[in-house]
Amino acid sequence: MKDKISVHVADDHKILIEGLIAVIKTEENLEVSGYSLTGKQVIDWFETKGNHADILILDITMPELDGFEVLKHFQRKRSNQKVIMLSSYDDIKIVDETIKLGAYGYISKGNAGEHIVKAIKRVASGRLYYSDDIQSLLLKRMTGAKIPVGDAPEDFLFEKLSDREKEVLRLVTLEYSTSEIADSLSVSHHTVETYRRKMLKKLNVKSSVGLAMYAVKFKVV
Structure with a gap:
């Protein structure tokens, strides 16, 4: 058996x-x-x-x-x-x-x-x-169909950010402009905007305010 x-x-x-x-x-x-x-x-x-x-x-x-x-x-x-x-x-x-x-x-x-x-x-x-x-x-x-955004634990989404994205997030929360972030990290204006777009997509937020709320929640500032 x-x-x-x-x-x-x-x-x-x-x-x-x-x-x-x-x-x-x-x-x-x-x-x-x-x-x-x-x-x-x-x-x-x-x-x-x-x-x-x-x-x-x-x-x-x-x-x-x-x-x-x-x-x-x-x-x-x-x-x-x-x-x-x-x-x-x-x-x-x-x-x-x-x-x-x-x-x-x-x-x-x-x-x-x-x-x-x-x-x-x-x-x-x-x-x-x-x-x-x-x-x-x-x-x-x-x-290739559009996939709806589902529920996910917020800490998981935050941990999916790269170290450089987290640094950009920190500077966004400190109200640095795109140019100031670019100068601080020695990258181009375009690169900063690319990081910003990726973070908005990953964290499923629509603006810098949403990004700042995540940064405060996870104590990156």
Whole structure:
């Protein structure tokens, strides 16, 4: 008889964990191998001798270490741990980042009940799995269609800025003009405007005021 597929669940909301465990337990060939409430607990659990799970259901936003850091840990360890991301965020940039970090699947929390069992079985067999809404985003990107801006954690968007972009952001917040920023960084006026346009797009804001609000929030000034 084939062994059951073991699943570890990680989310910072106990009520969601309990709901997922209840769904998983309805399937005879699935079993739950513990749960974690923080990213650090996830890593500690998998690092403990004797602990193993075929599938890790992983939330992105958790205390101590977020889902990205957990994925990076497995990547550094050269582990082939099969991970399914379960998230309330549906921004294509978030999905792309998890794919780059080795996740096998991505499910929106709003569709978890419908997809979680199918996702576990698919990923356990070595295949990828995405809930319908995420599949739609990936298909639109492949066909060149316009992709709507989805929800994403603000700190993730900020961390996607390059060091030079963050420096330009700091000067924008200090009310430097484009010319003054160019002189300060020894770059051209055109280069500064290019940085500004990229930041507006990355952070999904419309003006220098929006940029300044991000800078204040993340204490770059």
